[in-house]
Amino acid sequence: MKIAVCIKQVPDTEARLRVRSDGLGVDEEDLPFVINESDGYALEEALMIAEKTGGDVVVFSLGSERVREALRKALALGATRAVHLDDVAFAGGDAMATARALAAAIDGEEFDLVLTGSQSDDAGYGSTGSIVAGHLGWPHAWLVMGVEVEDGESSARVTREMESGVNEVLRLALPAVIEVQAGINQPRYASLKGIMQAKRKEIAGKSASDLGLSENEVGAAGSRLETLAVFFPESGETAEIFEGDPAESARRLVEKLQKEARVL
Amino acid sequence: MANIWVVVQTRAEGIHPMALETLVAGQALAAELGGSASAVVLGDGVMDRSGELSSWELSAVHVIEHEALAAYTPGAYIGALSAAIGSEAPDYVLFPHTYQSVEYVPRLAYSVNGAMVPEATAFRVEEGAVIWRRPAYGGKLQADVRASGSPVLVSVQSGAYSASDRREGNAPVAALAVSTEIIADREILGVEEVAGEHVDLSAAERVVSAGRGVGGEDKMGVIHDLAAALGAVVGASRPVIDSGWLPRDCQIGSSGQTVSPELYVAAGISGAIQHLVGMKGSQVVVAINKDRSAPIFGVANYGIVGDLHEVIPALIEAIEEAKAG
Numbered sequence: 111m112k113i114a115v116c117i118k119q120v121p122d123t124e125a126r127l128r129v130r131s132d133g134l135g136v137d138e139e140d141l142p143f144v145i146n147e148s149d150g151y152a153l154e155e156a157l158m159i160a161e162k163t164g165g166d167v168v169v170f171s172l173g174s175e176r177v178r179e180a181l182r183k184a185l186a187l188g189a190t191r192a193v194h195l196d197d198v199a200f201a202g203g204d205a206m207a208t209a210r211a212l213a214a215a216i217d218g219e220e221f222d223l224v225l226t227g228s229q230s231d232d233a234g235y236g237s238t239g240s241i242v243a244g245h246l247g248w249p250h251a252w253l254v255m256g257v258e259v260e261d262g263e264s265s266a267r268v269t270r271e272m273e274s275g276v277n278e279v280l281r282l283a284l285p286a287v288i289e290v291q292a293g294i295n296q297p298r299y300a301s302l303k304g305i306m307q308a309k310r311k312e313i314a315g316k317s318a319s320d321l322g323l324s325e326n327e328v329g330a331a332g333s334r335l336e337t338l339a340v341f342f343p344e345s346g347e348t349a350e351i352f353e354g355d356p357a358e359s360a361r362r363l364v365e366k367l368q369k370e371a372r373v374l
Numbered sequence: 375m376a377n378i379w380v381v382v383q384t385r386a387e388g389i390h391p392m393a394l395e396t397l398v399a400g401q402a403l404a405a406e407l408g409g410s411a412s413a414v415v416l417g418d419g420v421m422d423r424s425g426e427l428s429s430w431e432l433s434a435v436h437v438i439e440h441e442a443l444a445a446y447t448p449g450a451y452i453g454a455l456s457a458a459i460g461s462e463a464p465d466y467v468l469f470p471h472t473y474q475s476v477e478y479v480p481r482l483a484y485s486v487n488g489a490m491v492p493e494a495t496a497f498r499v500e501e502g503a504v505i506w507r508r509p510a511y512g513g514k515l516q517a518d519v520r521a522s523g524s525p526v527l528v529s530v531q532s533g534a535y536s537a538s539d540r541r542e543g544n545a546p547v548a549a550l551a552v553s554t555e556i557i558a559d560r561e562i563l564g565v566e567e568v569a570g571e572h573v574d575l576s577a578a579e580r581v582v583s584a585g586r587g588v589g590g591e592d593k594m595g596v597i598h599d600l601a602a603a604l605g606a607v608v609g610a611s612r613p614v615i616d617s618g619w620l621p622r623d624c625q626i627g628s629s630g631q632t633v634s635p636e637l638y639v640a641a642g643i644s645g646a647i648q649h650l651v652g653m654k655g656s657q658v659v660v661a662i663n664k665d666r667s668a669p670i671f672g673v674a675n676y677g678i679v680g681d682l683h684e685v686i687p688a689l690i691e692a693i694e695e696a697k698a699g
Binding site for chain 1: 423448449450472473476477478480481483484485489490491492493501509510511513514515517518519520521522523531559560561562563564565566567568580586587604612613615616618628629630631632636637638645657658660661665666667669671672674675676677678679680681684688689691692693695696
């Protein structure tokens, strides 16, 4: 099977964020970037399906020069080749604009399956994969916790997470777009051999015009959502916060829990 | 005059509670913009269920009945709703931010050439433009966004509006015919319980919950020690479960268990909305996190800012002293 995987490079969820001086985003200087968590699970799932059925995994990512690190990592893990949607015109896009570009790149080849994560850890729209499915005209499923390609490779049995500890099992005709939930598998680590081999694998750059898209269709210009401000919530407004010496904080908390909250 | 629709999600037990909150959001938006709100109910044999919405202040309850809508599939829902949106041209279409709507609404927005605002928690109107607030970076930050064009599709997060704030009225309930072929695009094979649903956290009076900030399976000892000192049950947020540090049945959150203990201690949990949904019924919440800006402090009654591996041993000591006391 030929499988496309869309990955996004995002700030590490453990990183301490700072709001940029223009208030429109986070300051990316010195910020550690990683492959978005659920996208990493999507990549692993694609690699496992390709190993089982025979085939290739092609990884796609949109963004600045920096995202080549993420693509290189995906190649080290076992992807066959990578496509970097690399054009300043792509910058600042919402899910609609980003999905349009990804779908145009994917549509140029014949894939049996597109896998993506279910949600990015930064913008968190949770929308991109299903809009890609719209462009391709393929069925899709979100928050997927299991994928089993069925005999004949014309359908997949898909387990989808629902609220309150229940999963739904369904069958999707292929080709399809599957948006993977974190925890579906155990992502592998890159081997030294994989890292060495990745250096020889291809990362193809694609601009908007390479994909037959005008600059008005992608990036901020092609977006329907405009971010006006990002800011820290007024956190802990009601909470009584103890900082400093752990022993002193602990002692004061226990006193509060005993005398004020009366839960000890 | 803005024409606002609210798509009401139903389930076997009746109307989804989040859909009622979303109806209140729709009423608020209509009041703010000077327009009207209507409900849209999809399904097969849902006319009766729609009747209970007739006591709401809504200009109409539109019912789209079709046998292909008996069970939810993205294809059938998108087919029916894009036809209805195409013919009636609402300006805003609101949805509860459920696992169902997150799956199909962005694609619906694509098919009606609309804008999509996922996970709105509030809105305000400035110079006629609606500005939506939504979380970003897992709730660490908030973002204000503005959508251009029409229609604008918005999913409204749980707890942002209260169903008890509804305005009462007298809404006509009528079938809305859609002239399109409605086709399911998946075969539903069944539903399965998530394996290992053995630990029942829902009745626990005290819960100590671990988050990603614990740092590793080998570092989970402090969590178990604190739980032992408090006589509490151990729970966790999703990343802990996904990393295999605790079994899946310990998960608290929208896809796990819901808890309502007297005391909830969140250690190393940043407080993503999916987790907050599962623990919002807790009476007293204590947060321990080294990041002062973590959203968990926004829902906590007490917080300690610090490294949990230093704080928890000190806390256990203080608890033992108090007990001996």
